Amino acid sequence: MVDANPIYECECGTQLPAQLLSCPSCGRLPHAGRLRELVADADRARARGELRNQAAALRSALELLPADSRQHEVIRARVVELSEMIDAGLAPKSETPLEDASPNSEKSRHVLLKAGSAAGIIAMLFWKFKFILVFLATKAKLLLLGLSKSTTLFTMLLSLGVYWAAWGWKFGLGVVLSIYVHEMGHVAELRKFGIRATAPMFLPGLGAMVRLHQYPQTAREDARVGLAGPIWGLGASIATLVLYYATQLPIIAAIATVGAWINLFNLVPVWQLDGARGFRSLSRPQRWIALAVIAASWIPTQEGLLVLLGIGAGFQCFAKDAPTHGDARGLISYAGLVVALALLSGIPVPEVAVP
Numbered sequence: 001m002v003d004a005n006p007i008y009e010c011e012c013g014t015q016l017p018a019q020l021l022s023c024p025s026c027g028r029l030p031h032a033g034r035l036r037e038l039v040a041d042a043d044r045a046r047a048r049g050e051l052r053n054q055a056a057a058l059r060s061a062l063e064l065l066p067a068d069s070r071q072h073e074v075i076r077a078r079v080v081e082l083s084e085m086i087d088a089g090l091a092p093k094s095e096t097p098l099e100d101a102s103p104n105s106e107k108s109r110h111v112l113l114k115a116g117s118a119a120g121i122i123a124m125l126f127w128k129f130k131f132i133l134v135f136l137a138t139k140a141k142l143l144l145l146g147l148s149k150s151t152t153l154f155t156m157l158l159s160l161g162v163y164w165a166a167w168g169w170k171f172g173l174g175v176v177l178s179i180y181v182h183e184m185g186h187v188a189e190l191r192k193f194g195i196r197a198t199a200p201m202f203l204p205g206l207g208a209m210v211r212l213h214q215y216p217q218t219a220r221e222d223a224r225v226g227l228a229g230p231i232w233g234l235g236a237s238i239a240t241l242v243l244y245y246a247t248q249l250p251i252i253a254a255i256a257t258v259g260a261w262i263n264l265f266n267l268v269p270v271w272q273l274d275g276a277r278g279f280r281s282l283s284r285p286q287r288w289i290a291l292a293v294i295a296a297s298w299i300p301t302q303e304g305l306l307v308l309l310g311i312g313a314g315f316q317c318f319a320k321d322a323p324t325h326g327d328a329r330g331l332i333s334y335a336g337l338v339v340a341l342a343l344l345s346g347i348p349v350p351e352v353a354v355p
C-alpha cells in the first residue's frame with residue numbers, strides 16, 4: 001500500500017500539509033535560500049547527467065513554491081520531462097541517491113560492503129549467470145538497506161509477533177518477509193523517480209505501507225510506483241515456490257501461495273490500493289481490456305478475489321479521470337500480474353498443520 005498525503009515539516013517542528021506554504025503556528029515562509037540550494041543541487045546533478053537526483057531536488061523545490069506561481073509551473077514541467085526520461089530507461093545505473101550520502105547510513109554501508117564481497121565471490125563462481133547475479137545483488141542491496149531503518153525493523157518485529165501468535169513463527173516470518181519485499185518494490189521505484197517517501201512501516205495484522213512525502217507528478221510514475229510492489233511480490237512468490245520444489249517443505253508452498261494472494265489483493269483497483277494506482281495511467285479502452293483479463297483469469301482459477309478485482313475494474317471503466325493517451329506498458333504489467341498471481345495463488349498446496 002502507498003499513502004499519498006504529502007506532509008511537510010516547518011522549521012518550528014509543525015507538520016503541515018504540503019499545500020500550506022506558510023506555517024500557521026509560527027508564521028514562517030519557507031526560505032528562499034533553501035530553494036536556491038535545491039536549484040543548485042539540481043544544476044549539479046544535471047551537469048553530471050544524473051536524472052534521478054535532478055528530479056529529486058526539483059521535486060523538493062516544488063514543495064516550497066506556491067502552486068499558482070510561474071516558477072512552480074516551469075519546475076513542474078521539467079520534473080515531468082525528467083520523469084518521462086527515467087520511465088524510458090534513460091537514467092544512468094550508477095547514480096547514487098542523494099539520501100545515501102547522509103551520515104546515518106554509515107552502518108548500513110558497512111553491512112552492504114560485507115554482503116557485497118560475498119556476492120562478489122558467488123559472481124566469480126557462476127560467471128555465466130553474471131547478469132542475473134548482478135541484478136539480484138542490486139535488489140538484495142536495497143533489501144538489506146531497508147532493514148537498517150529502525151521504524152521498518154521495529155514495526156516488522158511487532159507484526160511478526162502478531163502473525164507468530166496466529167500461525168506460528170515459520171508461517172508468520174514467511175508472510176512478513178513477503179510483505180517486506182513487496183514494500184521494497186515501491187521504495188525502489190520511488191527512488192528511481194526521485195520521489196521522497198518514508199521507509200516502509202508495518203501495521204501489525206494489516207500489512208505495511210510507505211508514506212509519500214511528495215505527490216507523483218504524472219499518472220505514469222504513480223502507476224509504476226504502485227505496480228512495483230506487486231511485481232516484487234510476484235518475484236518473492238516465485239522464488240519461494242522454487243524453494244518449495246527444492247525442499248518439499250509444505251509450509252514453504254503455503255507461504256508462496258499466500259504471498260501471491262496478498263499481492264493479488266493489492267491489485268484491487270480501489271481506494272489507496274496498488275491496483276488503483278496502476279489504473280491511473282490506463283485509458284478507458286485499456287481499462288476494459290484489464291477487466292477482460294481479470295474475467296478470463298477467473299475461468300481456469302475460480303479465484304474468488306478476482307471477482308473483487310473485476311468489480312473494482314468495472315467502476316474504473318466508467319471513472320471520469322481516465323487519460324486519453326493510454327499506457328501500454330502499464331496495461332501489460334497489470335494484466336501480467338493478475339494472470340501470474342491468480343495462477344500462483346491457486347497452486348494446490350499440501351495440508352499444513354497450523355497451531
Ligand SMILES: [Zn+2]
Nearest residue numbers: 001002229274
Ligand atoms: Zn503495495
